[in-house]
Amino acid sequence: MSPAEGSAAGADVLTVSDVAVRFGGVAALREASLTVRAGTVTGLIGPNGAGKTTLFNVVSGLQHPDRGTVRLFGTDITRMKPHRRARLGLARTFQRLELFGTLSAGENVQVGLESSVKWWQWRHVRSSFPTIRNRRADGAEARPTGPGSTAVVTSDRLLDGVGLAGLADRQSSALPTGSARMVELARALALAPKLLLLDEPGSGLDDAESQSLGELLTTLARGGMAVLLVEHDMELVMRICEYIYVLDFGDVIASGTPDEIRTNPLVQAAYLGAVAGPADGSAGGGGNRVEA
Amino acid sequence: MSNFLQYTIFGIMLGAGYAIAATGLVVTYTTSGVFNFAQGALGMIAAFCYWELVSVDHVPVLVAVLVVVVLGGAVAGALVERVLMRRLHGASAERPVMVTLGLLVILTGVATIVWSPTTSRSVDNMVHGQFRLVGINIQYQEVLIIGVALAVAAGLRALFRSTRSGYALRAVVDDPDLLAMAGVSPNRMSQYGWMLGTMMAALAGVLLAPTQTSGISIAAMTLLVVNGYAAAIVGRLRSIPVTFAAAVAIGLAENYVINYVLPHLPQNLTPDITYALPMVFLFLALVTLPSVRLRAVGRLTTMRAPRVAGGFESIVAGLVFFVAAAIVAITFANTAFKGTTVLDLGGLIMSLGIVGLSLVLLTGYSGQVSLCQFAFMGIGAFVMGKVAGGGSVLGLLAATAVCAGIGALVSLPTVRLSDLYLALATFAFADAVATGFFADNHIYGAGGVSIGRIVLPGLSFGGDQAEFLMVTAFFVLAAWLVLAIRRSLFGRRLVAVNDSPAAYATVGLDIGFTKVAVFAIAAGMAGLAGALYGTVQGVVGQTDFAIFPGVIFVLFVTIWSIRTVSGAFLAAVTYVVLNQVWPNGVGLFAGLGIILIGRAASGLLGIEALQVRLPWVKGSPDTAGVRPAAPLGGPAMAGGSSRVAG
Ligand SMILES: Nc1ncnc2c1ncn2[C@@H]1O[C@H](COP(=O)(O)OP(=O)(O)OP(=O)(O)O)[C@@H](O)[C@H]1O
Numbered sequence: 001m002s003p004a005e006g007s008a009a010g011a012d013v014l015t016v017s018d019v020a021v022r023f024g025g026v027a028a029l030r031e032a033s034l035t036v037r038a039g040t041v042t043g044l045i046g047p048n049g050a051g052k053t054t055l056f057n058v059v060s061g062l063q064h065p066d067r068g069t070v071r072l073f074g075t076d077i078t079r080m081k082p083h084r085r086a087r088l089g090l091a092r093t094f095q096r097l098e099l100f101g102t103l104s105a106g107e108n109v110q111v112g113l114e115s116s117v118k119w120w121q122w123r124h125v126r127s128s129f130p131t132i133r134n135r136r137a138d139g140a141e142a143r144p145t146g147p148g149s150t151a152v153v154t155s156d157r158l159l160d161g162v163g164l165a166g167l168a169d170r171q172s173s174a175l176p177t178g179s180a181r182m183v184e185l186a187r188a189l190a191l192a193p194k195l196l197l198l199d200e201p202g203s204g205l206d207d208a209e210s211q212s213l214g215e216l217l218t219t220l221a222r223g224g225m226a227v228l229l230v231e232h233d234m235e236l237v238m239r240i241c242e243y244i245y246v247l248d249f250g251d252v253i254a255s256g257t258p259d260e261i262r263t264n265p266l267v268q269a270a271y272l273g274a275v276a277g278p279a280d281g282s283a284g285g286g287g288n289r290v291e292a
Numbered sequence: 293m294s295n296f297l298q299y300t301i302f303g304i305m306l307g308a309g310y311a312i313a314a315t316g317l318v319v320t321y322t323t324s325g326v327f328n329f330a331q332g333a334l335g336m337i338a339a340f341c342y343w344e345l346v347s348v349d350h351v352p353v354l355v356a357v358l359v360v361v362v363l364g365g366a367v368a369g370a371l372v373e374r375v376l377m378r379r380l381h382g383a384s385a386e387r388p389v390m391v392t393l394g395l396l397v398i399l400t401g402v403a404t405i406v407w408s409p410t411t412s413r414s415v416d417n418m419v420h421g422q423f424r425l426v427g428i429n430i431q432y433q434e435v436l437i438i439g440v441a442l443a444v445a446a447g448l449r450a451l452f453r454s455t456r457s458g459y460a461l462r463a464v465v466d467d468p469d470l471l472a473m474a475g476v477s478p479n480r481m482s483q484y485g486w487m488l489g490t491m492m493a494a495l496a497g498v499l500l501a502p503t504q505t506s507g508i509s510i511a512a513m514t515l516l517v518v519n520g521y522a523a524a525i526v527g528r529l530r531s532i533p534v535t536f537a538a539a540v541a542i543g544l545a546e547n548y549v550i551n552y553v554l555p556h557l558p559q560n561l562t563p564d565i566t567y568a569l570p571m572v573f574l575f576l577a578l579v580t581l582p583s584v585r586l587r588a589v590g591r592l593t594t595m596r597a598p599r600v601a602g603g604f605e606s607i608v609a610g611l612v613f614f615v616a617a618a619i620v621a622i623t624f625a626n627t628a629f630k631g632t633t634v635l636d637l638g639g640l641i642m643s644l645g646i647v648g649l650s651l652v653l654l655t656g657y658s659g660q661v662s663l664c665q666f667a668f669m670g671i672g673a674f675v676m677g678k679v680a681g682g683g684s685v686l687g688l689l690a691a692t693a694v695c696a697g698i699g700a701l702v703s704l705p706t707v708r709l710s711d712l713y714l715a716l717a718t719f720a721f722a723d724a725v726a727t728g729f730f731a732d733n734h735i736y737g738a739g740g741v742s743i744g745r746i747v748l749p750g751l752s753f754g755g756d757q758a759e760f761l762m763v764t765a766f767f768v769l770a771a772w773l774v775l776a777i778r779r780s781l782f783g784r785r786l787v788a789v790n791d792s793p794a795a796y797a798t799v800g801l802d803i804g805f806t807k808v809a810v811f812a813i814a815a816g817m818a819g820l821a822g823a824l825y826g827t828v829q830g831v832v833g834q835t836d837f838a839i840f841p842g843v844i845f846v847l848f849v850t851i852w853s854i855r856t857v858s859g860a861f862l863a864a865v866t867y868v869v870l871n872q873v874w875p876n877g878v879g880l881f882a883g884l885g886i887i888l889i890g891r892a893a894s895g896l897l898g899i900e901a902l903q904v905r906l907p908w909v910k911g912s913p914d915t916a917g918v919r920p921a922a923p924l925g926g927p928a929m930a931g932g933s934s935r936v937a938g
């Protein structure tokens with residue numbers, strides 16, 4: 001079950017093979033396998049509790065799988081620590097927000113931008129004295145932090161890019177959920193990732209915002225990034241994903257192009273089953289329907 | 293052989309006593325997510341009350357036990373939960389730790405006032421007599437303790453294993469909403485947990501009191517359960533059988549070491565090793581723990597961050613502060629306050645202020661709790677006194693460097709664990725250093741360590757005014773350093789690692805490295821502060837850096853505001869002045885203060901009403917709370933679930 005040959009997609013960025021995770025009696029993932037290619041937006045959908053977030057945690061290193069392997073650019077990263085994976089080019093956002101709440105939106109993004117600065121680098125010292133000017137290679141003057149500094153300019157640009165222009169100085173924990181999700185996205189983009197995992201970025205966004213989110217993700221993919229998107233807003237998923245995996249009770253029950261998924265009877269059964277089951281408030285406004 | 297059996301029985305009995313206290317810790321932690329640092333102090337109070345009833349009032353033993361353990365324990369536990377802990381829902385993760393520490397210093401403070409430490413009080417065995425078995429004498433008291441401990445452990449295990457009560461008690465922390473939906477009040481369950489835990493603390497105190505052959509002392513009884521900490525950790529704060537087994541193993545190990553190893557060591561090492569044992573056990577226990585799993589828990593912090601002064605602003609404020617200090621130095625040059633010159637007190641305030649600043653960096657920014665900053669001070673003063681004649685700049689550097697190094701070593705075993713374990717490790721380290729190193733007559737004790745005043749070529753700080761201003765200058769520099777760090781990218785990282793470890797790791801930053809680094813910096817600052825403190829005092833002795841004063845100081849910083857430079861300074865002023873006025877009451881103020889502050893994250897300085905009256909206090913008001921995702925913030929700090937394994 002790999003993406004159709006001959007598509008515009010590039011090399012395999014992420015390969016998850018037969019990953020299994022149990023929490024006590026609950027099998028969150030049974031034998032999940034999927035592949036994400038450079039230059040594509042890949043969808044990962046499934047009813048509540050299907051194991052999507054658990055899969056993200058396995059890929060980003062927050063959860064050790066009981067079995068199976070995770071490969072990034074062909075390297076086995078199954079046992080690698082989360083921060084090392086990030087340095088290889090993996091970034092993610094969280095379904096339940098994980099912002100640096102006491103920092104401003106702009107500073108959240110700056111932490112991402114500066115994450116490659118090593119402890120011995122002079123920039124640590126420079127960054128504590130925002131008033132010291134230093135000359136950049138191109139002759140322009142730049143300040144390490146504070147208004148006009150390179151980090152701030154870049155973080156402002158990233159925040160602009162996710163539609164949060166002007167909110168840089170707001171304390172991030174005081175932002176509404178939709179904006180907070182976009183701060184997480186900007187912070188992830190600050191790492192200039194090669195693989196971006198997004199866990200329900202669209203919940204809490206209005207129609208116009210989720211429209212521009214779709215455009216942003218398409219643009220990023222066109223630039224060569226591999227995007228793995230978990231989203232309950234089926235309309236968005238069907239529109240921007242090139243390939244979609246469907247997870248149910250920890251198993252990949254289907255995969256294919258949006259058209260194939262839309263008409264797959266297994267998928268419809270899984271979703272109908274979920275809709276008939278107990279309602280879950282965390283589903284957000286997206287709804288669980290698959291458009292037939 | 294018969295000696296060996298004798299030691300074994302005694303070791304098992306000691307371990308059984310630890311086990312009672314330790315399983316009590318497990319019960320409270322399971323049902324409320326809070327690690328009770330006051331467990332030992334509660335046991336100590338119980339032991340003294342029991343002594344009072346039995347030895348002074350001649351109440352029958354059984355009645356005394358019922359009154360102290362069952363009645364006293366239950367009432368005290370219920371009160372602690374209701375009055376102290378319940379208000380902390382949604383507080384930042386370190387706050388429950390601080391409040392149980394507040395309880396600890398209140399109890400030791402009250403005990404010091406009620407039971408004068410100069411009187412000797414020995415507690416008799418509850419049951420007398422002995423019998424012979426396989427050639428050794430076994431005391432009925434030993435049998436009693438072991439039997440009671442087994443009965444308690446079995447009873448608890450049954451309680452937690454039974455479907456209804458066990459589920460309800462466990463679910464308080466794991467799933468309070470579900471519990472509430474099932475019609476059980478999580479608060480009520482927490483309260484039962486605290487009652488049980490406190491009764492067990494009291495029971496341990498009463499049973500272990502007779503083992504103190506030279507009479508019960510407040511500090512010794514309070515610290516007796518540090519061994520229990522290690523046992524509870526081996527049981528991962530949730531398994532009662534494992535905790536019990538670990539406690540017995542520790543009791544045995546302790547008694548074997550004392551009887552078999554120590555006699556072969558040089559005489560002057562003996563006390564140090566005895567005192568270091570609990571810490572050794574604790575560190576061994578920490579190593580057995582599996583790494584904490586990073587979990588995305590959802591956004592917790594919504595507290596407003598205090599404003600950070602800009603570079604220019606902090607430079608101006610620092611200079612103004614220094615000039616004000618100079619004016620004080622001139623005005624009060626020859627004034628004394630309660631027998632100490634104002635300049636000396638000022639010097640102490642400034643050096644303690646630096647310790648406070650180290651806590652702002654460590655706890656205020658990065659959220660880690662250290663209870664051993666005073667131990668670093670003591671080590672710093674010691675190094676200062678021993679290097680290059682005891683009054684050189686080299687000594688200051690050495691004190692800073694040595695303490696930073698030791699700090700890295702202390703924090704290293706805990707970085708892969710959750711923050712609670714750092715607090716525990718630092719508590720054990722402070723205890724070991726204070727009782728083993730500082731109190732040792734060969735190293736530190738008796739006459740103390742002399743430290744001279746600093747002499748630079750052409751510049752001497754021998755005069756009191758010059759000395760005071762020099763220490764003040766160091767305080768100002770340290771404040772600049774802390775603020776500069778906060779403004780820097782490292783400072784953003786410190787705040788970030790506290791706000792969301794999961795996000796911190798997934799943006800490519802190394803949590804462990806950051807935590808060790810900031811701990812080492814803070815330890816170095818405390819070491820420098822200790823060296824400076826030494827130059828002010830001239831001689832530092834064994835009581836200067838004891839464990840409880842260290843805890844009290846941390847509480848004062850938290851009360852004022854552990855997130856601001858002014859908080860650190862005001863804490864130092866409070867601590868030094870109160871110590872001068874009413875030394876025995878300092879702990880009471882600190883404990884009551886932290887209880888009153890409750891969950892206000894930025895302390896007194898963060899309270900809006902106060903800021904109106906103190907217009908020069910900077911920082912935004914601490915109005916916003918924290919979304920109470922987990923009760924009491926305990927599990928957030930300790931990480932993982934706190935399920936009791938049956
Ligand atoms: N830390 C955990 N401990 C125990 N069970 C867990 C844990 N995390 C997830 N689970 C369980 O694993 C299963 C998969 O959860 P997961 O969060 O991965 O689902 P999801 O597909 O992301 O669902 P949603 O659409 O609601 O976000 C669920 O049954 C969940 O209850």
Ligand SMILES: [Mg+2]
Nearest residue numbers: 052053054095
């Ligand atoms: Mg999910």
